[in-house]
Amino acid sequence: MGTMTVAAVIVAGGSGLRAGGERPKQYQLIGGKPVIWWTCRAFLGHPAVGHVQAVIGTGHEEMFAAATEGLEMAPPVIGGATRQDSCRIGIEAVARHKPAKVLIHDAARPFAAPDLIGDVVGWLDRFPAVVPGLPVAETLKFAPGGIVTRTVDRAAIWSAQTPQGFHYDSIVSAYRKAEAEKTQNLTDDASVAEQAGIAVAMIPGRLENRKLTTAEDIRIADQNMTASQYQSLPDVRVGQGIDIHPFWEGTAVTLCGIVIPHSHSLKGHSDADAAMHALTDAILGAIGEGDIGVHFPPSDPQWKGVASRVFLARAIALLEDRGGRLANADITILAEAPKIAPHVPAMKDYLSPLLRLGHDRIAIKATTTERLGAIGRREGIMAFATVTVRLP
Missing domain, CATH: 3.30.1330.50 (2-C-methyl-D-erythritol 2,4-cyclodiphosphate synthase)
Structure with missing residues (x-):
């Protein structure tokens, strides 16, 4: 098969208990399967993706094994204290596959459509880094302490989604640089690329590719998926x-x-x-x-x-x-x-x-x-x- 060109890293290190329930949100059921099962399957089943690597939280090994039963997954790696650490660990873990491109995706986004994944991979032929997102429609207010001090111009403001795509070598060195300089609190991979001076292109994401954060998100996702399954x-x-x-x-x-x-x-x-x-x-x-x-x-x-x-x-x-x-x-x-x-x-x-x-x-x-x-x-x-x- 030669060298695999695209690897996907699924970041599932969070304990994600904001969603309520005893288990982290990525292990809660929607449509009869854990959230992370749907997420992994979206990438495993994609023709452009050669290898899928999950990064999980300490002590989540058994939950992960049960949640991904039936999927042909590589063994997971254990993440770090922050999302940034976990991403770096995941990116380093796929080095042995010598990928030209890497996609980094949140485990709590189970609705990444095949065409969205394909878009990100395709745009990487033109840019070293690609982020899907949605232009912000609401008016934005800057309100420290709950008092509005100004209205923010939303004209060029986007909300970022994942999968975020990168040329493998450049994102690895960007992460190593952030690590060496002890730059912390970068909440997504694009910020790591920006820090390193890599040009990041923004492309249209998908409304349904939302991140499941609250118990209500999980409930609605389960309802919608179950309803569509039951129709068939x-x-x-x-x-x-x-x-x-x-x-x-x-x-x-x-x-x-x-x-x-x-x-x-x-x-x-x-x-x-x-x-x-x-x-x-x-x-x-x-x-x-x-x-x-x-x-x-x-x-x-x-x-x-x-x-x-x-x-x-x-x-x-x-x-x-x-x-x-x-x-x-x-x-x-x-x-x-x-x-x-x-x-x-x-x-x-x-x-x-x-x-x-x-x-x-x-x-x-x-x-x-x-x-x-x-x-x-x-x-x-x-x-x-x-x-x-x-x-x-």
Whole structure:
């Protein structure tokens, strides 16, 4: 293939908690996938881009691996204390591919259109640095301390977007110069280029290529993406699953992937996660694919003691192979003990990335049988699940 001419660096080092929620915004779900999945895919799938390198925050390795599952990504590099440090680390990391051009893009901008990426790459044939942006339409006021002191002429003012493109060698030396001179607080790569006296061209960006910053941004992006996906998935189906496991000696039960300490454990060929088995059966049922026993026969020793997420992942894969996706999951656990309610948030956290659903589309409820019947006599636990799936 010769030397790769264009490398893309995806900057995802931020802890981005302004968006609310426990996880940084680049790992929150929109349209069933983490924001960063969509961002990486936009560049991985682009014919002009030869290599994609992500720069992530310290301690985000597991989140990143889960978020980019199914994408052929190079191992990420760990960023620095500031965006500037992270960009420099990312740019240095692609040196081994000897790129002629490099694109630097915010992980929190998942809507970079192929033609925008192509434009930036193309303009780099004419300029050493290219920044997409939008001319500012609003009147700008300079108001230190909240009091307007003057109106700023907006005639030549642009708001900058990413991907920002550069000739590789010149941006590397600009970053090394900033590092050597200890120039800090440069908030985008173009400012690093400007500092180094590199001419930066401004080209039209795209309105939809906005940066997701707040919880509201994430919510709207998820709504819009989900709505457009659902339009192409008009075949709505409901599936149901039921599972029951008896108690036997042990010190904990596993339900929806969460280990709950208890006087007994559940007996079963795998990890006996009744709730996850019911959920798996519901998904298989919705697509007419038999049940868990057909795909994972209890007589087969390879499934002994296996984590039920393996079964669930298989059901989701079968659904996605048909171009479908889950719309919601509703689980009811029937048990006298242990108490389930305190563990529901952890269960949702566990299921959300597997099901590619936000917490608001997963329900987990628990009830007792008022001491009636086998469940009431504490002989076991039963689980029911209903799912809605959408298919093309």
